[in-house]
Amino acid sequence: xxxxxxxxxxxxxxxxxxxxIECRSLDxxxxxxxxxxxxxxxxxxxxxxxxxxxxxxxxxGVEKDKFLINHASLTLSTLTVTSAHPEDxxxxxxxxxxxxxxxxxxxxxxxVT
Amino acid sequence: xxxxxxxxxxxxxxxxxxxxxxxxxxxxASQSFFWYRQDCRKEPKLLMSVYSSGNEDGRFTAQLNRASxxxxxxxxxxxLSDSATYLCVVNIYSGGGADGLTFGKGTHLIIQP
Numbered sequence: 257x258x259x260x261x262x263x264x265x266x267x268x269x270x271x272x273x274x275x276x277i278e279c280r281s282l283d284x285x286x287x288x289x290x291x292x293x294x295x296x297x298x299x300x301x302x303x304x305x306x307x308x309x310x311x312x313x314x315x316x317g318v319e320k321d322k323f324l325i326n327h328a329s330l331t332l333s334t335l336t337v338t339s340a341h342p343e344d345x346x347x348x349x350x351x352x353x354x355x356x357x358x359x360x361x362x363x364x365x366x367x368v369t
Numbered sequence: 370x371x372x373x374x375x376x377x378x379x380x381x382x383x384x385x386x387x388x389x390x391x392x393x394x395x396x397x398a399s400q401s402f403f404w405y406r407q408d409c410r411k412e413p414k415l416l417m418s419v420y421s422s423g424n425e426d427g428r429f430t431a432q433l434n435r436a437s438x439x440x441x442x443x444x445x446x447x448x449l450s451d452s453a454t455y456l457c458v459v460n461i462y463s464g465g466g467a468d469g470l471t472f473g474k475g476t477h478l479i480i481q482p
Contacts, residue, residue: 290469299373299456300413302469315469349412351470356401358470360412 258354259283262361269340270369276336277364279350285330286352291323294347294363306333340368372396373473375457380478386447390476392440392457399471401460402433404442406453407475413456416442444478452480 259282269275279289287308292300304325305313312325324336333352337344345368351358375392382388394402402419417424419431419440430443440457454475461471 292469292472297474299472299474300470302471305469347410357403357415357418360414363412365410 258352258357258359260350260352260359260361262350262364264364265362266365266367268367268369271341272339274336274338275340275366276334277348277350277366279333279335279352279361281331281352281354281359284352284354286333286354287330288353289327289333290351290353290358291325291333291335292349292351294349300349303335308333337366340366342368344368372471373457373459375455375473375476377474378477380476381481382447382478383481384447384449387443387445388447388478389444390442390455390457390478392442392473394438394440394457394459394471396459396461396471397438398461399438399459402431402440403458403460403470404429404431404440405456405458405472407456408453413458413472416455447478447480449480449482452478454478 261280263278289306291303294300303318306325306327308327314320327333349363350361373394404416405413406416407413419433423432428445432441454477456475457473458470
């Protein structure tokens with residue numbers, strides 16, 4: 257149990273375009289999901305907390321107008337990177353909370369050219 | 370000061386040996402503690418939670434010292450498949466809300482045949 261999927265697993269896009277990443281909890285409902293980002297050789301950094309039916313809570317330094325989060329159902333949260341730039345290239349990972357534990361999706365590797 | 374600090378390694382250990390990792394955290398309000406394992410270019414996977422009384426899961430033993438704000442992981446009889454990056458993770462709850470996890474940068478372990 258506690259499986260989280262992400263789509264796409266890998267995406268390459270041009271600078272200035274927008275990219276949407278989906279995170280789904282497959283066998284449980286998650287009122288709260290989290291979005292993380294990991295740059296090479298760095299730790300995972302929490303970007304935002306996604307709450308079903310309400311606005312996301314963003315960590316300090318994360319632009320909410322650039323990283324749009326929608327959590328429209330108990331099993332789906334989406335992260336849209338708007339007007340992507342090369343410095344947004346990173347590994348984006350979502351997680352969903354089940355009890356006291358968090359289960360991670362397989363991640364989305366974004367490359368902006 | 371970083372919130373969660375770990376020795377990045379790498380630790381090069383012969384197969385069958387015992388290896389120990391340590392981690393310190395700065396926020397005394399941290400309430401939950403975990404060790405995650407992350408393989409190269411993959412998402413983190415929960416290895417074990419860490420409890421105040423210490424806990425063991427097969428070859429893995431985790432200990433927590435709240436007074437010193439220190440967490441450890443011991444791996445006995447190491448296997449080649451144990452090669453990975455081990456992430457020390459803490460969680461701070463505030464008023465029952467769901468908070469994201471704070472990750473250390475990880476300790477890289479290489480088990481050599």
